[in-house]
Amino acid sequence: MKKRFFLVFCLLLFLFTGTVSADSGGGTGSLSITDENRFEPDYYRKPETRYMSQGAGLGRTARAGLDFETYIVEQLQQFSTVIDVSGYGISNGGAGNAFFQVLYNHPELFYVEGDVEWTYNSSGMVTRYHNIKYRDTKANVQRQQKELEAAAEQALTWVDDSMSDMEKALAIHDYLVLNCEYDQERLQSGRLPAYSHSAYGALVSKLAVCDGYSHAYSYILGKLDIPCELVTSNSMNHAWSMVSIDGNWYHVDVTWDDPIWDCIGRVLHNYFLLSDQVISDSSHKHSNWSAGHRAVSDTYKQTFWTGIQSAFCYWNGAWHYARYNGISRTADVMKKQELLGGMEETVHAESSLWGNNGGTYMYLDLDAGKRGIYFNSGTAICRLTEAGTVETVYEPAQSASQYIFGFTIKENQLCYGLQSTPNLSGKQRIYTYPLPEPPAQITGITAENVTAVYDGAARKIQVKGIKTGDTVSYAGADGVFGAEQPEMKNAGTYRVSYKVERNGCEPFTGNAQVVIEKAEPEYAVPKGLKIGKGQSLKEVKLPEGFSWETDTGMKWQETGEVTCYAVYVPKDSRNYKEVSRIPVKLTVTEEEQPDTPPEEENPGEPDTSPGGEKPGEPELPPGEENPGQPELPPGGTPDTPPEEEKPGEPDLSPEGEKPGTLPGADGTEANKETPSYTVPQGLSGHSGKMLNSVKLPSGFVWQTSESTRLWREGSYTYYVKYIPDDTEKYATVSNIPVKVKVTCPGHQYRSKITRTATRTRTGQETFTCSVCGDTYTEETEVYAPKKPKPVTDLKVTGASANSLQFSWKKTEGVKYRVVLYQKNAVISTAYTGKNVYTCSKLKPVVNYLLKVTAYREIDGGKYYAEKEASVRAFTVLGKVKLVSVKNRGSNKAKLTWKKVSGADGYEISMKTGKSGYKKIKTIAKGKTVIFTKTGLKKGRNYSFRIRAFKKSQGKKVYGSYSNVKTLKRT
Structure with a gap:
């Protein structure tokens, strides 16, 4: 029995390529990573936190006080080939797992070989790792480390501080798919280098397999403080990632969003932010993984990006991507200010498509200088400029059957594929064209912030450094540039963007801030106020704008003069300060005083209401649903006998019909006599009813279908048959035209907005009768957008050494601009639809000011609340280690x-x-x-x-x- 157990034990050791040798005093062990055990889940778990046991003495390589993970990382960074671990309590059975858990949780250790040996003592505890190998010389690895860091920094240029963690995760996902290629050729030929399993391979060599993609994704997200861990499946022989977004874990498989033998530039989003349930379904086919977290949230299950096959490029404060428009049959460059939420705008519609290949093969990329969005049509490579225009950069020579399938930018080269079909059976042939040299940069342009006190005059920024021939334009909160500066007259904080354009140069853009503080109001202190003994202060009325600050329940029982305090709120509270603690003299008399204001009242405060404001303007009325097909009116009146028809009504009878024809011209009734009859006159019916509701004289029946619906008002021609009483002698007469006058028993109109009113154009409301279909239209007034109410309940909900979290009361249909200040400098500006916001990458123990302004998006413009909410908060000191x-x-x-x-x-x-x-x-x-x-x-x-x-x-x-x-x- 013991022999059988020993054989099984040896077999298991062999399968996992680990070896152990032992004698009575201890022994050695080893573990090597091969294609058979590479995706063993135990190697990818988070390392267990271990500290040295008390009194343990380590060799010269050890630095006391470090946890095991930090210690091993330090030793590998120092290229140690032997590491003393005698104080950490590592068992012989767990030595291999412990080592590789550290290695695989630190993508920056890409240069360490996947082999390790160890020595253990008679107690089975590991004393040291030895024979650790490195993939290159120390000098070469140090050069490679710098290359990896530079490549990571290049990837981070796709990220903006204003992005949410979800948006940052998407940007890095798309960057990797766009810039890394699956190393299929070398994998198939058996020449796959170890670097293709690493972050270095994905980011520097730009060739990798699944664990290389995943290590690179983890490495960059780690720099963004976004938790990201590797997930593996032995049965799939595959690795991918799990990412934590807003406290929930999701699966991201960058590799499977970059299909093998694919056109360059194509970026799928089928495996981005999926739950456990979705990634394991029949469409996504992931199974048997082992992870330290569960992905239960389906927040992003139905997100629109699953249908987008271009990269999402963030440029000039907006997301850009490509989408096919099946109605216009164009490939469109789309733009969104906010990825989830907000309006989608078409900035360019491309009609030069890809022949008989349906859909779009338009792909997007950014050059290193972010001078514009580059994209391809079927025949050219184009650039979307900052001015919003599209210029053709390059048109390659191509045969009649060739199109551009695939496009990206690599190392200042436009890279593209030319072929007759998007389908590939092998590696795509890539053509290149040098990226045009960037235009000269404009320098020396500045604009100082402006701070002033409200006086009714408009404020402007001064742009300095302008040369003759330069064109300067300005934009306010709506982001639309024009020759004039936005109006900045009322008190508040304004952010002004300016753009300087010069021939032969890249436009220069900058920002400045204008702060207009509230002015001190003019007012006259109320005089001559009196109050009777025993009366409460609330019975003494103050002039307009004043209210009592002193408790209005106060009463006096003795005559004489007393001093109370009042608050003055100016009529124009937007531009003038509220004044408190105003001393007001009050005379207490024997007699009760009438409830009247004082005789002398001269506040002297100018009434300077904000220009152009129209309080109380109504909101745009919501559009009603399509009334659809009208319903039959309930009940109805019985039809009256036919009357004489009024002349002049339209005859809508079909052409080519011959009234009064005899059926059976083939002989069935040709021998019968033609009966005499009088065509029915004066027939009438009601809209909404069927033709059978119109009564015919005796002998006549409807030849037109009796279920024909009577609809709009008017005179209509239908057809009847005349069947005589003696059908043996007389023939039946068909196709007899009769007139029916249709009237509506009572109009029931429903309205629908058929053209929405805007700020510059009237709208249109269409009224349709649900009974007869009669319609008429009315114009609606030009729409004056209603500004949202200011933000309330703004508060600090969390503080750490490097971050602050804020929240406020949510209002439906409203978004928020969030601006963080340190002293008078703007640290960051963000736009969000949520009522919770976290400011990160802050400095410890610094006083910050957050201002939040509510706004509505209407017709592409932002309409801000009259006031902004603000709150101050300190970051705290970090925790000592x-x-x-x-x-x-x-x-x-x-x-x-x-x-x-x-x-x-x-x-x-x-x-x-x-x-x-x-x-x-x-x-x-x-x-x-x-x-x-x-x-x-x-x-x-x-x-x-x-x-x-x-x-x-x-x-x-x-x-x-x-x-x-x-x-x-x-």
């Missing part, structure tokens, strides 16, 4: 910690045994990171913790306490 506490001599301990950015000093506390913590030292310098504690005794345990502080207004502001480290004196 206590690195180590070491014995020094007979009664000393040396503490080492990491410096906290922005700290003025540190406070150190110590606990002996089970007693509480006591402060033992205040370090007065923020740069100091070492302290030696003396007077320690043997046989006791000492625990230490540290927190940073910063001085502010004579007080100390503290950060959180560090991790605790305990030292045992023996």
Whole structure:
């Protein structure tokens, strides 16, 4: 039995290419990564947090106090071939997993070979890793590290600080698919290099397989502080990613969004932000993975990007992508200010398509300088300029059956494919054309911010550095440039964009801010106010604009003069400040005073309401649903006997019909006599009813279908038959035309907006009768957009050393502009439809000001609330990381910690045994990171913790306490 177990054990070791040799005093083990075990899920789990056991002595390569993961990373960065791990409690059975979990969770270690050996002691605990190999010389690897960092920085140019985490994840996804190619040729030929499994392969060599794509994605998202982990499936022999967005985990498979043998420039979005359920369904076919998280959210399940096959390029504050328009049969370049939400705008419709190949094969890319959006039609490569115009950059020579299938930009080269079909059976042949040299840059242009107090005059920015012949244009909040600056007259904060255009140069754009502060109002303090003994203050009326600040329930029981306080709110509160604590003299008299305002009233405050405002203008009435087909009117009146028809009504009888014909001309009734009859006159019916509701004289029946519906008012021709009483003698007469007058028993109109009113054009409302279909139209007034109400309940909901989170009350149909300031400088500006916003990458212990303005998007313009909400918030100090506490001599301990950015000093506390913590030292310098504690005794345990502080207004502001480290004196 023991022999059988031993054989099975040896077989398992062989399958996983790990080896173990042992004797009574310990042994050695090893593990190599091969194609058979490369995607073993255990290798990709997050490394277990391990610290050295107390009193463990490590070799010269070890640095005490580091956790296992940090320690191994440091050693591999130093190209160590032997690593002493005797103090970390690594078992022989877990040695391989522990090593590769560190390696695969750090894409920057791409240069370490996938082989490791170790030695363990008689207790089965690993003492060291050895024979660690590297893929190149130290000098070459250091060069490769710089190349990787430069490539990552290039990828990050596709990201903007205003983007959400979801948008950043999309931008990097598209960048990788656009710039990396699946290394299919070398994989098939058995020549696949190890670098193709790494971030270096995907970002620098631009050739990779699935784990290379995934390592690169994780590496870049890590730089953006977006959690991203690798997921593997042994049965699929495949790796992909899981990403955390807004607290929820999602699957992202960059590799499968970059199909094999594909046209360059094509970017799929079928595997972006999927739940466990979706990625495992029959359309996505992922299975048997192992991950540390569950993806249960379907937030992005129905998102429109699944139908987009071009890259999403963020340029000039908007997202651009390509979409096929089946109605106009054009390939369109689309633009959206916000990826999810907001209006979609067509900025270019391309009619030069791809012959009989349906759909669109238009792909987008950005050059390194982001000078425009480049895209291809079927016959040319074009550029969308900052001015919104489209210019043809290059038209390659091509045969009649050839089209441009595939386009991208690589290393200042326009790359494209020329072929007759988009379908490929092998590697695509790529043609190149040098990217045109960028135009000269305009320099020396500046515009200073303007701060002024409201006086009714419009303010303007001054753009300096302009030369003769330059053209300057300006844009306000709507982003539309024009020759005139936006009107900036009322109090508030305005952001002005300016653009300078010069012949032969790239346009220069910049921004400036205009702040108009509220003015002090003019007012006259109310005089001559009186109040009777026992009366409450609320009975004393104040002039317009004034209200009591003193408690209006106040009463006086003695006569004399008293002083109360009032608040003055000017009529134009947008431009004038509210004044409080205004002292007002009040005379208390014996007699009760009438409830009237004072005699003398001369506030003297100018009434300067904002120009052009029309309060109380109605909102655009919502459009009603299509009334559809009219319903039959309920009930109805009985039809009256036929009357004489009025002349002059239209005859709508069909052409070519012969009235009064005898059926059976073939002999069936030809021998019968023709009967005499009188054609029915004066027939009438009601709209909405059927033809059978119109009564005919005796002997006549409808030849036209009786279910024919009577519709619009008018005179109509239908057909009847006359069947005589004696059908043996007389023939039946067909096709007898009769007139029927149709009237509506009572119009029931329903309205529908058939042309929406805008700011410059009247609208149209169409009224349709649901009974008879009669219609008429009326014009609606030019639409004056209603501005939203200001933001309320703005507050700080979270603060850390590098981020602040804010929230406010949500209003339906409203979006928000969020501007963060430090002092008077704008740090960031973002637009969002949510009522929660997080500002990241901030500095510790800094006072920030956030301003939030509500707006509505109407006809492509933004309409802002009259007022903005603002709140101040401080970032806090970072948490100290206590690195180590070491014995020094007979009664000393040396503490080492990491410096906290922005700290003025540190406070150190110590606990002996089970007693509480006591402060033992205040370090007065923020740069100091070492302290030696003396007077320690043997046989006791000492625990230490540290927190940073910063001085502010004579007080100390503290950060959180560090991790605790305990030292045992023996």
